[in-house]
Amino acid sequence: MRLNDKVAIITGAAGGMGLETVKRFLEEGAKVIATDLHIENLHDQLGGNAREDHIFAVKADITNDQDIEALMQQAVNRFGRVDVLVNIAGIAQSATPIEDVSNETWDRIMSINTKSLFLTSRAVVPIMKKQKSGVIINIASIAAVRPRPGLNAYIASKGAALAFTQALAIELAESKIRVNAINPGPADTNMLGQFAAHGTDAEAAKKSIFRDSVPLGELILPEDIANAAVYLSSDEARRVTGSIFNIDGGRGI
Numbered sequence: 001m002r003l004n005d006k007v008a009i010i011t012g013a014a015g016g017m018g019l020e021t022v023k024r025f026l027e028e029g030a031k032v033i034a035t036d037l038h039i040e041n042l043h044d045q046l047g048g049n050a051r052e053d054h055i056f057a058v059k060a061d062i063t064n065d066q067d068i069e070a071l072m073q074q075a076v077n078r079f080g081r082v083d084v085l086v087n088i089a090g091i092a093q094s095a096t097p098i099e100d101v102s103n104e105t106w107d108r109i110m111s112i113n114t115k116s117l118f119l120t121s122r123a124v125v126p127i128m129k130k131q132k133s134g135v136i137i138n139i140a141s142i143a144a145v146r147p148r149p150g151l152n153a154y155i156a157s158k159g160a161a162l163a164f165t166q167a168l169a170i171e172l173a174e175s176k177i178r179v180n181a182i183n184p185g186p187a188d189t190n191m192l193g194q195f196a197a198h199g200t201d202a203e204a205a206k207k208s209i210f211r212d213s214v215p216l217g218e219l220i221l222p223e224d225i226a227n228a229a230v231y232l233s234s235d236e237a238r239r240v241t242g243s244i245f246n247i248d249g250g251r252g253i
């Protein structure tokens with residue numbers, strides 16, 4: 001078991017990548033605080049395989065600092081420590097010309113995809129500093145380095161996520177807290193179709209735009225991201241910080 005008894009908070013736990021990451025972490029022996037806006041069905045989605053004493057579902061809005069503080073407090077109360085924070089929650093942007101992007105759209109995307117990383121990190125770092133160890137993983141996107149037209153706010157939010165990851169990696173190295181990012185390529189989750197422009201066929205776009213843009217010829221699967229997160233959280237990655245892992249089938253080449 002590569003994550004035996006490590007305590008991990010996983011955001012976006014009800015989504016495609018988040019749920020798979022919760023499952024993989026449980027399989028590897030972790031104790032998981034799974035958090036999302038919608039956690040009502042989490043136990044059913046886990047299919048009864050999870051040990052009840054290893055999973056704790058907490059409803060939280062990652063843009064709300066009070067929710068985040070309460071999340072950290074509940075994690076410590078339940079499991080006594082926090083070894084890993086995996087920031088997976090995020091939202092897409094449907095492809096939109098820049099002149100049509102509203103202030104509200106821009107602010108919402110930056111708040112959920114970027115500000116949330118600041119809020120969760122600020123809340124978890126004091127816990128990790130006390131432990132003199134910890135791992136933070138931010139899910140960004142290969143789109144931040146290999147952009148597509150019309151995803152202006154989304155790409156900006158993920159570029160900031162990468163810069164923030166490296167800013168924290170250097171700041172927290174002396175506290176033995178490792179901070180890394182994963183850039184998924186186009187992944188087979190509900191989110192993917194949401195990148196298509198309004199009025200276009202999302203399912204067709206998944207194939208004609210997204211799958212065909214991956215050199216290895218297949219969409220990324222949630223377990224590909226979950227496996228990378230397991231590695232980065234494990235002691236196998238003890239010398240890895242400030243890294244950006246492209247799990248993208250070669251899309252970033």
Ligand SMILES: NC(=O)c1ccc[n+]([C@@H]2O[C@H](COP(=O)([O-])OP(=O)(O)OC[C@H]3O[C@@H](n4cnc5c(N)ncnc54)[C@H](O)[C@@H]3O)[C@@H](O)[C@H]2O)c1
Nearest residue numbers: 012014015016017037061062089090141184186187189191
């Ligand atoms: N799917 C892709 O093609 C792709 C590609 C590159 C990067 N990503 C990134 O990967 C991550 C996971 O994406 P996914 O494909 O699993 O998406 P998804 O839509 O399946 O899951 C996202 C989850 O985030 C949660 N969430 C959204 N806003 C929230 C909030 N304010 N508070 C708490 N939870 C909130 C949603 O409820 C949802 O469960 C995202 O950060 C996304 O930007 C996805």
